[in-house]
Amino acid sequence: MKVLVINITKVVSVRLACVAGYWGPSCTKPCSTTCRESSCDKQDGRCQSCADGHWGSNCTNNCPTNCGGATCDKETGSCPCAEGYWGQNCEFGCGQCSEGSCDKHNGTCQCQTGWAPPRCTLCDQGYYGTSCSETCGHCVNGNTACHNVTGRCSGGCSAGWRDDTCKRACEDGYYGDQCNHSCGHCLNGNTACNKVTGFCHDGCGAGWKGDTCKIECSNGTHGKNCKQTCSNCKGSNCDRFNGTCFDGCIAGYANPDTGCVEKCMYM
Incomplete structure (x- = not known):
């Protein structure tokens, strides 16, 4: 086997x-x-x-x-979120907070001067100061052109206004850019002109003419706004303020001190 x-x-x-x-x-x-x-x-x-x-x-x-x-x-x-950030994924940066960081959930905080609540973003144009509560003044480039913190008009003031914020009108007697121009010879004194244009609303004092009353009366005229003539004076030569005829009167008129307005009376 x-x-x-x-x-x-x-x-x-x-x-x-x-x-x-x-x-x-x-x-x-x-x-x-x-x-x-x-x-x-x-x-x-x-x-x-x-x-x-x-x-x-x-x-x-x-x-x-x-x-x-x-x-x-x-x-x-x-x-x-780290300091300075907020949001579900910490994707947003905090605004210009005055103390510390912002709320990590909604980004709100107490704002620095010149920044707007609730998240301390830049003031809208035309506003400045604490909580952006102040309005810009009469800046030369419009009332939106001032600094968001100080309100200062970087380009200066519009005609008729002065100081850094351009919120004060020119002093009486002055007008124009930076209030550098003196009012003319307005009827009610040199403080009565428009602060922007210098225009004398009530007209000019004796001896002056023009919108700003800075032009002397031309020869042959005198008085307020230079509307009176010296036609009775010899050579139309008179004082532009009171009309006194310097060289006397033309024939037929008398009293050169008062502008020769009186006609002679012949007997």
């Missing part, structure tokens, strides 16, 4: 665990650098925990750049 002897060798396959930082069937795939300590699931490569600065199911999202701490919530990405 023949006996068949079969030698059966049992082959057992043993799969060893991957070393730290690798995953996959052959442990050849490196874990993502966004995983904490480069540690990931050995089967699918998912991070077991995110490294600082990253969040999400596979740590592929970056934390907001303005987080106050070292990192953000690993699941939601939310974080406390």
